[in-house]
Amino acid sequence: MKKSIYFMALIAVLCTLSCKKKSQEKEPAYTCSTCMTTPEALAANDATNKGIYKGVVIGSTGTIKFNIANTGTTITAILVLDGVTANLTSTVAWTAGQAYTSAFTGKLGTADVSITFSVDATGTTPVISTSSIPGHPNTSFNLIKETSTNLIECFEGTYSTTKPETGTFNIVLSRTLRKFKGSSRTTGSTTSNPISGTIDSNNNLVEDGNIICLLSGDELNGSFTDNDGKKVTVKGKRTF
Template identity: 30%
Template sequence: MKRFFLLLILGTLAFSCSSDSDSGPALSDTPLAKVEFDNSNFGIYKGVFLGSSGTVLININNDGTLSAILNIDGSSSTYTTTETATLNSAMVGLTFTNGSNSFDFSVTENGGDPTVSNINISGHPNATIKVLKEFHNVLAKCYVGSFSGDDSGLFHVVIVDAVVDGIAKSDDGVSAFNTDGTLIGTSITGVFEGGTFSGTSSGNQISGTWQNDFGESGSWSGTRKL
């Protein structure tokens, strides 16, 4: 009888460990950004990829290197550049490449208005990337998700402090559209062209509802991936 209970306990522990590992790697709650770069063009920028689904992490000399990690549908690729960056100077069109794939990164001298343009990723036409700057004491969190209801598609956002910035695209659409919102406590409110969305944040999950000017509505949800 004692052996039976021992085997039962061991089996339960093994199942628990397996379930934990299946949930994927743990996400860090510690910012990578360094305090000395909070008000400069240097530092860490994190964002979401739409044209399929994924995330991006751009390192502008946060640790002395210029690099980017793009994760699309679970496949990770490292991008580099032969160009240089100067502290406290605006960057326009810093090109990151990986083989024949590439994208340009631009940002102001104090880290404002980071943008990614001229995206050329094989197998992902009309791709869009939205990024925000991370701070030494404010983590940038990237959520990958979808929306459904009277319309359906992809819904990805980046949250830094109270700022909710993202991109979405209908399943039958060609171009992505921007989403802009705020996070107050656990409550999310925002707008997109021709509509609004609202919801809540709980742990690594976000979810809520949306509606547009045509009387269409539905729900949305996302899971933190970076």
């Protein structure tokens, strides 16, 4: 009888140790398996407005990519909003040495979408001047041109504060240029707050001298104290 009790006690101890070990094991780091690891942009387009432009969207949440004749004459855009993809097309041809402006149209589900994209002749100032996305009013965009040596990455995330307050936190960045920009938007709001800054040598995202979060692989995590003394916690993952 005593042997049975000792045996059962030993099993219980081993189970406890095994469960404790499993609970202490860290989850594997997130990796965006569908994201590019090298630039799509061609070197021949680096100094022109031809090429690839990538960005993040807030008004819900998502990403967008413009292909302005990167490998030929095809001009298209791909918008992903809340996991739904819209393939957009343009009817305006690219002309060397001139600024490019065009409406890109298509459907998001069954809804008609129109987004007007503009960029100067050198490709340095891409903007969305107007957009019509039914069900997604007051959408904001942040774009960066990709070059043959400069991979552009898009991160979608959230923030929460001790105010309390929650919202969306989306950024687009370049590890090569050590820069980022994006927007945040409070849940329920229709306006976005711009975000921009640099990536320091420790891979911290820094805005106005304040560390916002850490860039680690395909993840963003961190917290900081805002101007009102409230703690802000940021989490995000690369999605494009």
